[in-house]
Amino acid sequence: MKPGRFFWQGNVACVEAALAAGCRFFAGYPITPQSEIMERMAKRMPRVGGIFIQMEDEIASIAACIGASWTGVKAMTATSGPGFSLMQENIGLAVMTETPCVIVDVQRAGPSTGQVMGAQGDIMQAKWGTHGDHEVIVLAPNSVQETFDLTIKAFNLSEEYRVPVILLTDECIAHMRETIHVPEKIEIVNRRKPKKIGEPVFGGVGKAGVPPMPRVGDGYNVLVTGSTHNEYGVRKTMDPMVHRKLVSRLVDKIRRNSEGIVDAETYRINECEVGVVSIGCTSRSVYDAVELAEGEGVKIGFVRPRVLWPFPEGKVSELAENVDIIVVPELNLGQLMFEVERVVAGRCKVVPLNKIGGGELITPMEIVNKILEAKKT
Numbered sequence: 001m002k003p004g005r006f007f008w009q010g011n012v013a014c015v016e017a018a019l020a021a022g023c024r025f026f027a028g029y030p031i032t033p034q035s036e037i038m039e040r041m042a043k044r045m046p047r048v049g050g051i052f053i054q055m056e057d058e059i060a061s062i063a064a065c066i067g068a069s070w071t072g073v074k075a076m077t078a079t080s081g082p083g084f085s086l087m088q089e090n091i092g093l094a095v096m097t098e099t100p101c102v103i104v105d106v107q108r109a110g111p112s113t114g115q116v117m118g119a120q121g122d123i124m125q126a127k128w129g130t131h132g133d134h135e136v137i138v139l140a141p142n143s144v145q146e147t148f149d150l151t152i153k154a155f156n157l158s159e160e161y162r163v164p165v166i167l168l169t170d171e172c173i174a175h176m177r178e179t180i181h182v183p184e185k186i187e188i189v190n191r192r193k194p195k196k197i198g199e200p201v202f203g204g205v206g207k208a209g210v211p212p213m214p215r216v217g218d219g220y221n222v223l224v225t226g227s228t229h230n231e232y233g234v235r236k237t238m239d240p241m242v243h244r245k246l247v248s249r250l251v252d253k254i255r256r257n258s259e260g261i262v263d264a265e266t267y268r269i270n271e272c273e274v275g276v277v278s279i280g281c282t283s284r285s286v287y288d289a290v291e292l293a294e295g296e297g298v299k300i301g302f303v304r305p306r307v308l309w310p311f312p313e314g315k316v317s318e319l320a321e322n323v324d325i326i327v328v329p330e331l332n333l334g335q336l337m338f339e340v341e342r343v344v345a346g347r348c349k350v351v352p353l354n355k356i357g358g359g360e361l362i363t364p365m366e367i368v369n370k371i372l373e374a375k376k377t
Helices: 010-020 033-046 058-069 081-086 088-096 123-129 144-161 171-175 240-255 281-293 315-320 336-345 366-376
Strands: 004-009 023-028 052-053 072-079 101-107 137-140 164-170 177-182 264-267 273-276 298-303 305-310 324-328 349-354
Touching: 004 010, 004 144, 010 023, 010 033, 010 101, 010 144, 010 164, 010 171, 010 177, 023 033, 023 058, 033 052, 033 072, 052 171, 058 072, 058 081, 058 088, 058 101, 072 144, 081 088, 081 101, 081 123, 088 164, 101 144, 101 171, 123 164, 123 305, 137 144, 144 164, 144 171, 144 177, 164 171, 164 281, 171 281, 177 305, 177 366, 264 315, 273 315, 273 366, 281 298, 281 324, 281 366, 298 315, 315 324, 315 336, 324 366, 336 349, 349 366
Parallel strands: 023 052, 023 072, 072 101, 101 164, 137 164, 273 298, 273 324, 324 349
Antiparallel strands: 004 177, 137 305, 264 298
């Protein structure tokens, strides 16, 4: 990857960033609106010495990525809502086996096959799609540049914390074309390997709670199982203490390090009268809404999570301390709003602004009108 300025589509930026981050395995199944990711991966991956494989479905795609990751390579898959739903059981397997991998979900309108249009209906599925107690990391870009930057960050976080990381984009961002800058130096994080045979590879030690990860063929003879297991991978499906210790660590290694993971763009959150919380394509309308609202004599502050999960509770809470109203625009019937309400805990009014169908964006003026309407009530 040469540094410089490029005019790329969002899906193209995702592929180039993955390759720059060291991804050398991609498995996927065609589905719009992520198809350009697969198409470009099919061309680019062999040129960098990597492997591209089209699987029979999305279940097999994520399974192949998990297997590839255990051979020591960085692996990625990409899909959209229906395929993302099919991947959920194996995302749980990746969580339980602490397997680094990146899953790109280019959101479309649902449920089921729905519409091949921009939507933001996978917010809660990204967090809670797989069963059981768990934590994952979810990133949400709102531009082509951020698609590039956050794809690299997704691989780095996945390797650092041995966890599946989801890049939650949408049809609008994926198909948008913008000029982006590729820097000369890109920070790359690689997984920590055991120093000796016998070191527990499922027993996180130290502050981070993240164990080292060997690769198949290194001679560690590790059992990799989705069942409850001890720090050496030995199944302990009837032992409550082993289960509590394992799952608590899987959750804690994200929660305890959330301060270093959370990332959000903020604007004037301490000197505004109305707040806005939004992500992805919808957040782009907020920039213009700020200027339009000032013309109406209203000062807007906003929080835009770049890392959606873990949720930037601190910044949203800070915003809530300074406003009477927080408006939450999103392309669904209310998902992000519930998380904002949980954090706000009654300190201010949370007002939803929702739109679905046809890929129609929420406009800046619609945000301003909702704010003015909320101020009157």
